[in-house]
Amino acid sequence: MSASVVKLSAEGVGKSFVGTGGRVIQAVRDVSFAVHENEFCVLLGPSGCGKSTVLRMIAGLEDPTTGVLRLDGHEILRPDRERGMVFQSYTSFDWLTVGQNVEYGMKLNRVPVAERRERAAHFIDLVKLTRFRDAYPKQLSGGMKQRVAIARTLANSPSLLLMDEPFGALDAETRWNMQELMVSIMDSTQTTVVMVTHDIEEALFLGDRIVFISRHPGTVLEDMTTDFKGGTRVRRKEDMLTVPGYAEMERHIMRLMREQGAEHEDEG
Template identity: 50%
Template structure:
């Protein structure tokens, strides 16, 4: 499935008359089977863009289309992974994974089969009957990913999925996501504020800046996977991305004493 964001603008109300421009004329597309990272500081509107792709929010002007059809509400074709996991705390791991397939009327045997397959895939065998509060952050997010994959989506939308994890678990999860994605290259939009994460995962990085949220440039990452974070090319691309955030003119506020 191909996602196209065209001329997206959105502003939010602040106070009685004041409006804050959150997203300013953003256009880009994500090709079938491509992994694009939306990178930017908090407040640049990257999560808002992702929610528009999911169908939770809508642009003031412009549109998001999935295979040419405008996105107007959430759909199981577009699976989302949330930063805070959003697992149902009263359901066990397997019940959480079964939720999506149950909603679209998949038959029982097929659901059992998917639970087994995706629990194995994300390495949670033995935790089928555990509740989310008994799992670590990394394990919760594995459930989040398994749950999303179990509804056989066509697009993966990931909203800072590893943002709440410690650095080592995060690297592990990035590696596993890469493996998963290489085995089955889904069209993926991955939101992050971590430059290294973006360079590690993405085919292309959409570099966004804040206030107002703008798409500054798109940086391709033509490196083969698995990527090595200390490689010369990796570091060069990372530095190139970081440079996009250097201020061309020092802001007045920073130097006033």
């Protein structure tokens, strides 16, 4: 984790839309940060701060108006398999079984059948869905559907995993389980992750680095590393609460969040 090879870099990235009545709305302005190899980077901020827009630009689903995003030094111009994305809403393909869903990306990329089967089985096992390999998504719970999406993306071996509030729609208990599952996946797969969330606890638990985005227009307010974890990942969520330094960092971020919210209320 201390390896300092820059995987992803954002250099002065901005995004503006033309809103109703031709008014130009600046969603994101001058966002710069770097994500290193094998790092779990969290984009955190109040809702509506444009953090999802940043993630979509990293995916190549939207173009920045200004600035450049680079993956391994190459400018990001369009979506491709290098940057697989897990969405907040369920994206399992209803017409495919769990196994076929996980194989889907590899099939697009013409991975030979035998290798496909093997990799799919491995990642289905990793997200603990082996019993449901032949089930259709309608038989799965919300948490299971997200596990399918994660396995499908990882099985496609992206060099960067993008997640847009992937656990936002899940109930609290399922969310913990998924967060702990992510930690064990990070330990066993050596993936670089950029995840968007507005859940401070989640950011502290999963993130090696937290990039706090402010509101209106979204820009990097603070770029923090979760040093209190001492370079290791906590495996169980309740254990994090007693790690020295955790409470201070959470309080610090909560204050940032509150300031942003207060500014927002002033506008209204």
